[in-house]
Amino acid sequence: MMFEDLPPEILHLVSHHLNNNDIFHLICLSRRLYTIIQQNLYAEVFLCGRNHSSQQVVTFLYAVTRDPRLASYVRCLWLGDWDCGDGIIHLDKAELDSGYLLKLVSERTGYSEEERSKWLKDLEKGDDCDPWLALLILQLKDLRKILINWAYDAKYVLDMLRKAAREQEPVFRHLEEVYATWWDDTEGSIPSHRMTSFFSFPSVRKVGCCCLGEDYDSDDDEYDSDNYDSDDSIHLRLEVPLPQSSNITHLDLANSNAGNGMRDWVQACKVLKSFRLIHHGTLGRGRLYESLSLHKTTLESVWAEPDEGVYIEEQDDWMGSFADFPVLKTICLLVPNLVGFDENKRPMRKLLDVLPHSLETLYLIINREGNGLLDAMEQLVELASAEKFPNLAAIHIEARGIQSPKSHSKLQGTKRACEEAGKSFFIHGGEGFFTYCDKPTSWVFGPVNEATLLGYY
Incomplete structure (x- = not known):
């Protein structure tokens, strides 16, 4: 055959x-x-990445507008580095159909005549992809997932999303997942207000970001000027306010700063099920706990840890008790964030008292040797045999900077005791979550934050 x-x-x-x-x-x-x-x-489309020219944006736009059936096939859109390659679209007379572009721009609602005129001029000028991408994305109404490597001056795409968020009829009625990162991974970050529009799209359930900087409050003493994107004025930040009943259930932030505990985002979610933050030096633990407490009855996973290379010696303050989070299944925290350390670096609380009965997986990060480590190990043995945690199946220890034979011996002894109590016990080394495992093959816990992959396309 x-x-x-x-x-x-x-x-x-x-x-x-x-x-x-x-x-x-x-x-x-x-x-x-x-x-x-x-x-x-056409199901998965890659544009503007390392191996894609800016010219493809123009070609693809003409293809999907002249044959809308093709646009309906697109389920996932990857937008790589908008500034990669030549960064300029070279248009000849055969490609530049001004009448057709005028028709496409005129069909867009929510724009003034002045805005439409400027949009058309910038399309014809061909300086960058931004005005073309804004016109293209609007055609892909059946998108399920979008991944954006935000360009610094992405004014057209940003404005398009803000206007789409204000439409009474959903523009992207099937969009479920949104991932975003910053165009330059060496400095700066995505101002969090750039993602505000996605909270208004009714079908979005997951937002994942890499290199996000939480918008600052002008009265906030913990404001970090590195997070402020001066090109976006304050009135633009407020143009699309966060809704108070977003359907987003999963927030996943890597290499990000959250000095205000991401309260605006967390509060905007109607039902939040999981929150993961790999923070990059700025973390308001008290504020984060206050934010997460808004969803005590729905949160199933809480994850907060310092990113690789972040100095964590001063991250010893207590976040708060999770004992009254009735459906919480997974917790990942630094030991002192979970039990608190006193001035002698000893635990101030017991794990038995701060963990929920619903717990299934516990991941503890230890970054120092000494009595605090020994006390924590003793508590884990007690935890493993406690009847009040019937669903607890796995305990993970990430030991950062643990070098002495005594500490290693204590870790191995705790592992044996917990396994005898019927709990799986894993010891991890190095930086990052579940990167190195003592099993024969390494594995990563939980779904991958696809925003961290954007730099490779």
Whole structure:
């Protein structure tokens, strides 16, 4: 049997295991293959990445506007570094259809004539991708997931999202996941107000960010000037206020600063199920606990830890008790954030008293040797055998900077005692969450924050 004679269902299954380049070559073999598999070619679109030119944005825009069926196929859109490559779109007369562009711009609602005129001029000028991307994204109304590597001066895309968020009828009614990072991973961060619009789209359930800087309050003494994006004025931040009933259930922030505990974001969520923060030096632990306490009855996972290379010697203050979080299953925290340390670096509280009965997985980060470590190990043995935690199945210890033979011996002894009590026990070393595991193969706990992958495309 010839390959192209296979049933459509089989061809679809095969194409799901191929990359876009292979699918493209496959659909060129025959009209039947083109008809059957074309939809999969457009399901995941990559633009502006390392191996993609700015010119592709123009070509793709014309393709999906002249054949809207193609736009309906797109489920996932990756926007790489907008400033990569030449950064300039070279347009010849054959490509630049001013009349057609005028038609597309005129169809956009919420824009004044002056705004439309400027948009058209910037499209024709071809200085950068921003005005083209803003026009393109609006065509992809069946998107399920979008990944954005925010350019510093992304004015058109930002304004388009703000206007879309104000529409009475949802513009992106199927969008479920949003991931974003900052265009320059060496300095600066995404001002958190750039993500505000996504809280207004009714189907969005997960927001993941890398290199996010929480917007500051002008009266906040903990304001970090590195987080402030001076190009975005305050009135623009307030143009699309955060809703108080967003359907987002998962917030996942990597390499980010949250000095105000992300209260605006957390408070905007109607039902928050998971919160993960790998913070980059600024973390208001008391404020974060206050924010998370707004969702005591729904939170299933709480994760807060310093990013690699962050100095954590001063991160010893207590966050608060999680004993009254009735459905909380997973906790990852520094030991002192969970039990508090006194002036002698000894635990001030017992794990038994600050953990919820619903707990299934506990991940503790230890960053110093001494009596505090020994006391924490004793508490883990007690925890493993306690009947008040019937669902507790796994305990993980990330030991940062633990070097003495005595400490290693104590860790191994605790591991044996916990395993004898029927609990899985893992010891991890190095930086980052679940990066190094004492199992034969390393593994990563929980879903990957896809915002951290954007720099590779």
